[in-house]
Amino acid sequence: MKRVIIGLSGGVDSSVAAYLLKKQGFEVIGLFMKNWHDDSVTISNECPWLDDSNDAMLVAEKLGIPFQTVDLSEQYKERIVDYMFNEYEKGRTPNPDILCNREIKFDVFMKIAMELGADYVATGHYCRKGTIIKDGKEVYQLLSGLDNNKDQSYFLCQLSQEQLSKSLFPIGELTKPEVRKIATELDLVTAEKKDSQGLCFIGKVKLPDFLQQQLKPKEGVIVEVSKDESIFNEQILKFDSEEEKLRYLSRKIDYNVDHGRVVGKHQGAHYFTKGQRKGLAVGGTAEPLFVIDTDVYHNVIYTGQGKDHPGLLKKALFVTNDELHWIREDLALSTDERMEVKARIRYRQPLENATIYKVESGLYVKFDNFQSAITEGQFVAWYIDDELVGSGVIS
Missing domain, CATH: 3.40.50.620 (HUPs)
Structure with missing residues (x-):
């Protein structure tokens, strides 16, 4: 036994x-x-x-x-x-x-x-394990659970072949x-x-x-940035390479207080996260306010009205090499290689079509559609069909 x-x-x-x-x-x-x-x-x-x-x-x-x-x-x-x-x-x-x-x-x-x-x-966990033979070697697969509503493969996106070999679900x-x-x-x-x-x-x-x-409260301001603010005006840029374009698409906008108006106070920027709606305690706006960025260094929270605010939406993200993880090491990309995948940036999010691009310093994930509140520190996971093959920390 x-x-x-x-x-x-x-x-x-x-x-x-x-x-x-x-x-x-x-x-x-x-x-x-x-x-x-x-x-x-x-x-x-x-x-x-x-x-x-x-x-x-x-x-x-x-x-x-x-x-x-x-x-x-x-x-x-x-x-x-x-x-x-x-x-x-x-x-x-x-x-x-x-x-x-x-x-x-x-x-x-x-x-x-x-x-x-x-x-x-x-x-x-609601997920499954598969085993295939590749080049005469056993390779373990992390497959999504059959209950789409409960699939928890995302939570296991950092497991290794060694860990999977000894796991049962x-x-x-x-x-x-x-x-x-x-x-x-x-x-x-x-x-x-x-x-x-x-x-x-x-x-x-x-x-x-x-x-x-653990993190002491520290009063700061909440700034509302209008969706018409000039920082959101996409210029039609000419890029010399795919990598340059991806760098642009995944860039972090540098907000400052002059980009909007002060609409309230908070007790610490480190308590808030991108995409958050609750807990701001600011009323009187036509549409609900969402956090579009936090600046813990200057202790400022930047917000925007409505879930379609351009400050929330992005098509690409970057993962550095040291935070990049392949469950299927045999499928890992080399520099300049790309792969069509389905990806998600949070649990229970439907899988979205995306392309991953390996560059010298890490890996870009570029989605076909805009994603809301891509958040630094969270995990992106990518799949081929119903198999989770790799993941990384959003940088």
């Missing part, structure tokens, strides 16, 4: 994944990851991880599998939380869920599992309603449990509240 250690999170997805593995004849062990216990920042009196670990234990008991809790909070603080604050201070917007998978679940957790004699690690072929149905039939305590919201490590806390505890 092959041994599988599954990350039991206390949610319905991992509960059903554990059941399916057992049914397939694996020796299954449930492990709950405790990633956070600094009560000074949980703000509310609720302690989500305690409830979750209790639910995970009840599921393991019901399924008749061994269960234990492993405390990863030290590694979590170091690899995820500190990184997040560092990124926010730089005015970038990190994605803690993607980092949590790359750094914790499929690295620290996987190593612990292997020390416990596991052949595989399993999670309750038992519910990737199922839809969410099917998963809930199985849990109900088994009378699992998690059957009706809502999907967890908020940060993947402190449960019910909203990100700005959490950031406020």
Whole structure:
């Protein structure tokens, strides 16, 4: 019997994944990851991880599998939380869920599992794993989940061949309603449990509240920039090369306060992110205000009216070499090569047609259509059909 250690999170997805593995004849062990216990920042009196670990234990008991809790909070603080604050201070917007998978679940957790004699690690992600033989070698594929509404391949966009080789995703072929149905039939305590919201490590806390505890409030101004401002006037430029054109299309506009008018105050530019609409507390505009950029250095938030504001829309982005990652290393482009792909810049966004161009210093992603709020620090992932082949941090 092959041994599988599954990350039991206390949610319905991992509960059903554990059941399916057992049914397939694996020796299954449930492990709950405790990633956070600094009560000074949980703000509310609720302690989500305690409830979750209790639910995970009840599921393991019901399924008749061994269960234990492993405390990863030290590694979590170091690899995820500190990184997040560092990124926010730089005015970038990190994605803690993607980092949590790359750094914790499929690295620290996987190593612990292997020390416990596991052949595989399993999670309750809605995605699938494929295997093909290429040049006589096994190559692993990360495929999107069959439930389009729940596909979570994007969150695993930083996994390596090595990590994929030891991973199993038992519910990737199922839809969410099917998963809930199985849990109900088994009378699992998690059957009706809502999907967890908020940060993947402190449960019910909203990100700005959490950031406020670590990044001190600092009053600054909110500037509204008109969509008719001259900085948005696209000149018809002649470019000497494709790369020069891509550099232009992916450029960051340098705003200053003279580009608009002051319409309000905020408590810290590092609490806001591009595309954000809520939390500005500025009224009286014909259309809702959206954040089009933040300047953490001068502590200014730039906004524009309406979701079609030119400050929100861009067709290209850039990923530097050191933040470029290929799951399918065999498909990695060399300098001056290009590839037609489908890509997304956030979870649940429909896949968009794009072309990727490899240049000396990194990789450009150029979309066929304008994208809203391309945000530095977030991840772009690209697919061929339903296979996620590569990803990178937007620079």
